[in-house]
Amino acid sequence: MTPTIPGFDHVRLPGADGVELSALVGGHGSPVVLLHGFPQTRLMWRHVAPLLAAGHTVICPDLRGYGDSDKPAATGPGVYAKRAMAADVVSAAAALGHDRFALVGHDRGALVAFRAGLDHPGTVSHLGILDVVPTLDMWDVLRGVSAAVGYHLFLMAQPPGLPETLIGNSPDAFFGSFLDAWAGDPAALPGPVRAAYLRASAAAVPSIVADYRASAGIDVTHDRADLDAGTRLAMPVTVVQQDWGARLGYDAAGVWRAWAPDLDHRLTGAGHFMAEEAPEEIASAVRALLAR
Template sequence: MFEGFEETRIDVGQAEIHLRQGGDGPPLLLLHGYPQTHVNWHKIAPELAENYTVVTPDLRGYGDSRGPSDPETRQYTNREMAEDMVAVMTSMGFDEYRIVGHDRGARVGYRFALDHPDRVEKLAVLDIIPTLETVERMDYEYAYAMYHWLFLAQPHPIPETLLANEPAFYVDHLIDNWAAYPDHLDPEAIAEYQRCFEDERVIRASCEDYRAGLSVDLEHDLSSRAAGDRIECPVLALWGDASGTVDFDPLEVWEEWATSVRGRGLPCGHFVMEEAPDATLAELEPFLA
């Protein structure tokens, strides 16, 4: 897994980011989702590394990265995590780059593109719509299907205490419920997600991430909407046909936030690049080129 990639850690001030880097060519930043780590790119990162310098970090607090020692919700906004990635890429000598994000990483990615339009050349968002749009569509049926948003955002230490009791069970539960083809996820990758979720610091960080999603991140999205801000770089939106986002047309949603959008649904559930790596690459490679 990640043969030919090098591991390193980069201190960005409030956080210490663990990442793998491989390949040669224009820089490409891959941002993972929940409840995962950078390992969720293991099926497509080596192929992308044939044409790009691929950087696959763990977001602050996730995986083997470390966040603030005394975490607060405002330290886990998409904006703060995007600033981490600015520092990471700057330290590696990269001022402009392409970004591909999945799930929580895609939320960091679109905030990144809104806050730092001069740095993001292209953006691919996998299986999300903007956070504000998600919340505005959350009727009782959507809330039932997306209960984890409301559960994880409850005050500390309620979700942390419950998750720490059976972290591996919870990771398995999410995979079984969100994947159309759970058996397409590599057991070695799942074991890595479980290992990281056994760390109470990771559980705490992920809960703060979701608390920010239902508070400060919404403030930032509302501010961007009010200001008429739009993502100016080309955007590729991909989603799983069997994922929860297909109750509406994601492209129509993204057209309200970006000037140039294309994309489509893929034959899979939420874990797009792990369930359908070939189909994902078939869309990503021409878009990124």
């Protein structure tokens, strides 16, 4: 049986452009949407979501192209642009009656949340970001041999065909390598959870690659346009991340402050899968964000 989040109900919600998202919803109170990362699904919030549900309505969707959500064919660069994926989230929340909500994202979900904050400032009340820098800045900070940590970004940026074939031939080895390398505490990803992530990822290779390919193209274009126009995140923003600045040689807090004037930047000792490794810490950070 696939693990789930106890006490949460499964719903199908309308996204943008006819896409449907699969989501788990639980709790009562002001709404908080939690977006998962790679190579995960909404299941990554199985510890944090119940902690927040005591005082909030918590919505955990699978992103477009991931998990049990629709996986439209990448017929153009915009299909998996973070702009389209952010529009999915706004539409899904509206279908539940929420025209304004807090948004927290991890990894790929954090990039979607970042785009939602820029595109929908009247809708996103608070923004939480876990362990990324914005797409535009990400390509700037990955230099020299240190860029090897992000080799998958360069692989999936290649034209359609080769990345899908290579990954599709050994999906468990590919996706499992990130679960192994990025986990500060492997016990935080028990066997059934790991199996669920690998199963979901293997079934979504073309859409996952399309998501990453968009981040080497149309997402950069959108970020650059906002940076040049002076568009910034208008809501309170909390960023929790590993000390990537020290590892890669850049000012991580400074990168985020350029986008988010109202910033709380925090470092964690947890690994990349921090919502699973340190759920109390992450839930506490989210509560502090919502109190601002």
